[in-house]
Amino acid sequence: MNSQYSVKFPRKVFSGKGSMEEIKGIIKDLDASAVCLMTDAGVYGCGLANTPEKYIEEAGAEMVLVNDVPREPSVYDVKELYAKLKDKNVQLIVAVGGGSVIDMAKMMSVAMTNNKLADDIRAEGAITNPSLPMIAIPTTSGTGAEATANAIFLFPEEDLKVGIVNEYMIPDYVILDADNTVGLPPALTASTGVDALCHAVESYISVLSNPFCEMFSLKAVELICRSIEKAFNDGNDMQAREDMQLGSFYAGLCLTTSSTVAVHALSYPLGGKYHIPHGVSNAVLLPFVMDVNMECCREQYTVLAPYMMPDINKYPKEQWPEMVVDYLYTLMKKLDIPDKLTGFGVEPEDLDYLTDNVVKVERLLLKNPKKLTKEEIKNIYKKLL
């Protein structure tokens, strides 16, 4: 475990019922006269933007509404939205949605102050000016994008999803109100929730793991594992929704000081070429990658085990690493996560293509505790056919 690390945080976090009202105070503190309310069609259709809309109005600011951020956006979507927003003199962005909306808002917050589009922002050192202030209000409990410095976009020419990382993209304000997640349908509750579990587990086993990460990842694993099935089976279970929201936020914090590893690396080409949603591809991969990593992570899996299975103490400790992997295979079944990629159009002849593309995600593969050979990567995909 590394003793040398850095941690980055959002500036202010508000949590709990009624915390949405903080929007008004933030607008007043910033003296913002034009506020962009950013969301997507699904979230807007559920009425989750109504409350922020009301508070923006009550604060007396002009509202610039963007209610059509595409799911899993591409660099072209970034360019299109930037062209629409660049002359609007926006002084604050309020993002209400899942990772797609929050990532787009993060990218706009730096694009507008740096006059750069996603293509340039991808280049090392391209962002020199601080971002526009931003409030992130997550409506999925998954990506942890409200806490992280990452924004992920599809680069269609390369058939690849790419994570762009810049500290200025950490949202200034976060509002965690679990009421915003109550209407999330079961399948999305499951896949986005497992994405959060991946963040917690991967950051813990990453070569960048550190004591700060350990504290938040273990707590995140505990919160998510005790509540994900409950939230999946009964979306109105508020305790479970609160656990999931806090767990995914904590797991996001881990990513600012550690990193995801091979699960996310193998997931990127699946999102890039087959457009499998981020949470789904991670969830399909998680047990299989954990299985392969086990030989290098027995100690870490032994620490993780009681946070996943509170009654595991009755079994001998030597068995705990295998039990962690079994637990994950079983959890995916209970959450109706597919164990095959064939349903998404992945064919046996795609194996080389997929493997070659994973190797490009070196940023994450290098952080994996086990150095994976091309053959091992290919074998993981093969098991999913």
Ligand SMILES: NC(=O)c1ccc[n+]([C@@H]2O[C@H](COP(=O)([O-])OP(=O)(O)OC[C@H]3O[C@@H](n4cnc5c(N)ncnc54)[C@H](O)[C@@H]3O)[C@@H](O)[C@H]2O)c1
């Ligand atoms: N920035 C990061 O740190 C980070 C980390 C992981 C993933 N991501 C990215 O985030 C995106 C995925 O985000 P996501 O998994 O949160 O899903 P999402 O934002 O793509 O949303 C998925 C769907 O759920 C709907 N939805 C969201 N909240 C809802 C609610 N409360 N009720 C009903 N419907 C709701 C949306 O309308 C959308 O159709 C991907 O592009 C992924 O690459 C970013």
Ligand SMILES: [Fe+2]
């Ligand atoms: Fe993720």
